[in-house]
Amino acid sequence: MDRFANRFSDVVVANSLAVASDTAARDNYSINRIKIVANALDFSRFDNIGERRNGTRARLGLDPGDVGIIIVANLIPYKGHDDLIEAIALASKVRPNIKLFMAGQDRGIGSALARKAERLGIGRKVQALGVQSDIPGLLAGMDVGVIASHEEGFCNALMEKLAAGLPVVVTTVGGNPEAVSGLPGCVLVQPRAPTDLARGLLEIVDRLPERKTEQEFRQRTMRQRYSIEAMADAYETLYLTGNG
Structure with missing residues (x-):
């Protein structure tokens, strides 16, 4: 049509x-x-979300020294959750304080992802949160955002992570490179490449905590562009x- x-x-x-x-x-x-x-995006949803950080982290069981990594995507193979779990297993050997949170509807692969996490020894580091109604509030408690997709058009979930001020690791598919163009704290990696994804995560985690100016620049730029x-x-x- x-x-x-x-x-x-x-x-x-x-x-x-x-x-x-x-x-x-x-x-x-x-x-x-x-x-x-x-x-x-309706950026009013992201106003003053920093005030919600501590509450979100407490609800999710994140300790002060933990690094919260978030992917917001329905559990569908092409969204790359399988690659991301492998990447978390690799990265956590260097940074054992990493924890992954997956927000989105289970479209049939949730059990397989949970089994894979257990098999790789990171079962306790991975939480499937299901569908979340308050994405800005959830992102407020996180430290790093991820888009691991094998294909995309223009990813609203990426826009939301940047609007929340998060540094991100994103695959070089669809409009992702355009969305992060000129923004600090954004690492592009190839799709279907868990080792590259792990390397990108560690590149960002090693720089935490970021300078506040970088976070504010991402937020300001997103509001101007989108x-x-x-x-x-x-x-x-x-x-x-x-x-x-």
């Missing part, structure tokens, strides 16, 4: 350059007719002029 509609559209909107390129190649569609309008107002302005310009 998308391919049919694209052929008869004056302009096609994509939410990242990566998605635009994929659409042009897949549909044999001129990339010059594809305009990029990025996704947006606000609802910026998205609305981009669409208004597109409708009025036909150009993004």
Whole structure:
């Protein structure tokens, strides 16, 4: 349906350059007719989340010296949880204070992931939290965010982690490189590569605690790039002029 509609559209909107390129190649569609309008977040949900850090950590059983690592994604193979558990097993040999939290709906692989964590000796370091209604509050208690996906379009979960000020390790798929462009404390790794993922995690963990200026820069930049107002302005310009 998308391919049919694209052929008869004056302009096609994509939410990242990566998605635009994929659409042009897949549909044999001129990339010059594809305009990029990025996704947006309601950043008011992230106001003053630092005040919730201690409460979240206490609820999750994180001690002051623990490093909380978070992935927010439904438990689906292409989201890379399997790779991440391997990476945590490798990284925890160097940094035994690492703990992984997985927030998202179990789509059928949760038991296999739990068995793998036990087999690798990190069962107590991995918690599956299920679906969480308060993602900003959860992120407030974390130290590092991860996107381990094998494929993506433009990842809202990555936007949320950056909006919370977290340093992140992300795979080089979809719009991920665009989202972290120019931001400190962001490490790009290849997908399906647990060793690289572990190396990226350790690179960030070794730098903790970060300078507050880095965290604030990420938060400020995200609000500038991906606000609802910026998205609305981009669409208004597109409708009025036909150009993004």
